[in-house]
Amino acid sequence: MTQTAEAAAENLPARRESRAEKLLSWLIRGASPAASHLLLLPAAAWLLVFLLLPVACLLALSLATRGPYGTVVWSFTWANFGRALNPMYLPVLLRTAAYAGSATGLCLALGFPLAYYLSFYAGKRRETLLVMLMIPFWTSCLVAIYSWMIILGRHGLLNDLLGRLGLIQAPLPLLNNGFSVVLGLVYFYIPFMVLPLYGSLEKIPRAYLEAAYDLGASPAEAFLKVTLPLSLPGVFAGCLLTFVPCMGDFLTAEFLGGPRNFLIGNLIQNQFLMSQDWPFGAALTALLVLSLISGLYFYQRLEARQIEP
Amino acid sequence: MDERRYTRRDFLRVALAVAASPTLLVACAEGPKERVVNFFNWSRYIDPKTLPRFTKRTGIQVNYQEFADEEEMFAKLRSGALGYDLIVGTDYMIPRMKALNIIAPYPPGVLKNLGNIDRQFRRTPYDPDDAFTVPYLWGTTGIGFNKKKLAKPPTSWLDLWDPRYSGKIAMLDNARDCISLALMLKGYPETETSDAAFKAVRDLLLKQRPLVRQYTSSTYVDSLVAGEVVMAMAWSGDVLQAARENPQLDYVIPKEGSYIWVDNLCLVRGSQHREDTLRLVDYLLEPKVAAEIADKVRYASPNAAAKPLLDASLRDDPRVFPPKREMEQLKFHALLDPDAVELWNDTWSDIKVA
Secondary structure (H helix, E strand, O other): OHHHHHHHHHHOOOOOOOHHHHHHHHHHHOOOHHHHHHHHHHHHHHHHHHHHHHHHHHHHHHOOEEOHHHOEEOOOOOHHHHHHOOHHHHHHHHHHHHHHHHHHHHHHHHHHHHHHHHHHOOHHHHHHHHHHHHHHHHOOHHHHHHHHHHHHOOOOHHHHHHHHOOOOOOOOOOOOOHHHHHHHHHHHHHHHHHHHHHHHHHHOOHHHHHHHHHOOOOHHHHHHHHHHHHHHHHHHHHHHHHHHHHHHOOHHHHHHOOHHHOOHHHHHHHHHHOOOOHHHHHHHHHHHHHHHHHHHHHHHHHHHHHHOO | OOOOOOOHHHHHHHHHHHHHHHHHHHHHHHOOOOOEEEEEEEOOOOOOOHHHHHHHHHOOEEEEEEEOOHHHHHHHHHOOOOOOOEEEEEHHHHHHHHHOOOEEOOOOOOOOOHHHEOHHHOOEOOEOOOOOOEEEEEEEEEEEEEHHHOOOOOOOHHHHHOHHHOOOEEEOOOHHHHHHHHHHHOOOOOOOOOHHHHHHHHHHHHHHHHHEEEEOOOOHHHHHHHOOOOEEEEEHHHHHHHHOOOOOEEEEOOOOOEEEEEEEEEEEOOOOOHHHHHHHHHHHOOHHHHHHHHHHHOOEOOEHHHHHHOOHHHHOOOOOOOOHHHHOOEEEOOOOOHHHHHHHHHHHHHHHHO
16 A cells, blocks of 8 residues: 555655645744754653653662662652762772773774774775674674683683693683773674764865865874874763663673672662662662763863863 | 676666565565464573474474573563564563563463473462463572682682682673572571661672673673683573583582572463464473483473483483482572662662772
């Protein structure tokens, strides 16, 4: 039925706007500016239902009390936050920040040259390479994690290979330590770094670079004075998109980590699923979100101040 | 220029497919006379042939899902995950699930095969009236190990504290197994909650922590097989299942004794498929079916009528059915009040953070 309708629409003489098209025109270019605000409606409704309401619930939960057998008693208390600020948990937070920071740094170090190549040299292969970058992202992350366990194990593929090549005498400890956790994080989050970097490099008008060369800049100078500064928004966005999810990641540490690699995400997951202490888990989550948001806010203030003068 | 052009028709097709799929799902779920049981069980805890045979005999579909961590299963049910009809819950979990109205009592007299259950597993401390539970399988907690990598097999729980195996030891990741073990090793009853006892528990487990490669309830068997760890605190059948294909694996109940636990079939409160669920439970109680499941998963069956039908290699295995003298050293986990559960969980959480 739709096909006939479509065929009919295609056969019509050139222009008579249908009602739907009129509505669309009204929305897009709106005679009244208020109409275009309606474009915000779907996203706003989505965010309200799936972001703001859950966050509000989380905050409410963080002020409640744990009841018997992990039930929630709705009596107001700050105690969960007091407990979350216990110095005992500070090393976990610092460790998480260190892992997320090194994963972000590594992603940047690996991702920037890659994005640069994609944007400046990949030519026809660009689409293929971009798809290849995304492929790991389409596999189930549990499958990927188990594969890493097979590769990194004491008798895993990598140690086996190195041993056969005579490069190592005893197996290297590659699994269940900080190395394997950071490696896992880099593996999972590198597309989040490369894509914004690629986007920002792609946006740099090549004429700017030609102008720099015409004015006698060497390739290095042109890179340092033109390309790099203009790619900074991408660097910032990439770091943000990598660092924030790394801070909350728990699966990687759960499977690739050991007892010494317990992260804040694991602590939170433990409260919800093992200790059955949802209010405390909610308080930890609220503090994590709060510290990430305030970090972001101050960073942006700093940025803005640097640009102004 | 080789730009792929998406025609409107392509778009329409995709849009229709996307739009139609939820409608289809809803249509499936709403079939009024649908004969199905939603069964939520531990992973690797049934013979893959069992449920298809049940469906063939009765026409009742079984929607089978697995969990690897019981606390996660509990969290899922507690947060109101709807749609499960039958779940498997371990003994210590029963009072909790009863208190929170997650499980429902069995209607008396409906299960024809209930009499097959060994009396030893009836009138249990966690279900004194036999109202809420039908025992499914039982097992023990002990040490799984790799024979080839150890000079001599472990005999004591304290072998898990042996610094020679630093970085090659795995421990179960849950409060119930680890705290109860530490209490037992320190000579306290399981119901003890004094500060002194818990300081001792904490110290003992923290002393072991630097030696532990991983706290895990789900991947330790893989780690044993791969040689990542040489000893792991383990559940009997998990190791014995893997030992069939990896003869270097073995399992022992240490000399200090250990805990025995029973996994039970429980009816979920509010289930829409009660009658079909009861038929499934009755089917699982049939001696032949119970025996085939136990043979497959290498856990002990509480089904007395099934015992003669068991594979001799399982029936005569002292690691599965410990001899009488060893059996006397095995205890059920004690019932803990909510405050004690909280203390256990917090202690365990703190040990992992430390």
